[in-house]
Amino acid sequence: MKTICIVAGGPKNLLPDLNAYREENTLWAGVDRGVVYLAEKDLEIEQAIGDFDSISSQEREWLESTVKDLSIYPSEKDKTDTDLALDWAIDQKPDKILLFGATGGRLDHLYANIFLLMRQFQTGIPLTLIDIHNEMELFQPGSYTAEKKEQFPYLSFIPFSSDVAKLTLEGFKYPLHNRHIPFGSTLCVSNELILSKGTFSFESGILMMIRSRDDSPLL
The missing domain is CATH 3.40.50.10240 (Thiamin pyrophosphokinase, catalytic domain)
Known part of the structure; x- marks a missing residue:
């Protein structure tokens, strides 16, 4: 690769x-x-x-x-x-x-x-x-797998440029099912995976996924 x-x-x-x-x-x-x-x-x-x-x-x-x-x-x-x-x-x-x-x-x-x-x-x-502190990615509508990363334990899902329709989160501490997420919403900030991997899917909009950590290792 x-x-x-x-x-x-x-x-x-x-x-x-x-x-x-x-x-x-x-x-x-x-x-x-x-x-x-x-x-x-x-x-x-x-x-x-x-x-x-x-x-x-x-x-x-x-x-x-x-x-x-x-x-x-x-x-x-x-x-x-x-x-x-x-x-x-x-x-x-x-x-x-x-x-x-x-x-x-x-x-x-x-x-x-x-x-x-x-x-x-x-x-x-x-x-x-x-x-x-962070990894940031953007996604178009579809279904995706998110694997747990110990160095970035928190995951946030944020509508990027418009509402996100029918967001589903599975394998997360705070799951969702077909939830409409308005642009500007903070509903999906600071979630966590409870399994080694989870899935997220949505039907319209652009979704920003941010993996984060609170502290940083000494370099």
Whole structure:
């Protein structure tokens, strides 16, 4: 399975242990300061993308002399650096894309990065946004399996852009059956799996699933 991990330049303290995602046939792309984060973890940088306005002149010299595939863009452009990196990742036709370093800091950046998850509905490539506290995914109508992850014990289901119709949760502490969830509802925040895996299904709308933890391991 081919995986592309994109590391953006969000706050370093919100990054999980990137080495935990180091697997065979995984490609790493750095976005702006995310390139520095990858270098610090000694992860091979397949692609570097951005305007690189958040790195020092010394770091930029290193970048230009070290990274084989480097795409430098002007700071004034019609797409964010992370969106451009996602364009590159999609062109590689991976089986899935993981996005790190995309939370914390500026709220406009956070919201823009969350909406980038919608790209998976155009491409068919699953996208997951990950930080030290959370994993976030979007789903279209259908039936899905959720496996228990000890590092993220809480699961929340949130209507993303409209109401969600006939949401059913099975194998959860707080089950539901064909429940209408209005846009803006907090009904399905902070649930838990009571089995090793559960299922969720719904008939219309877009559903955001967030896996979370309260505390974080020391890195």
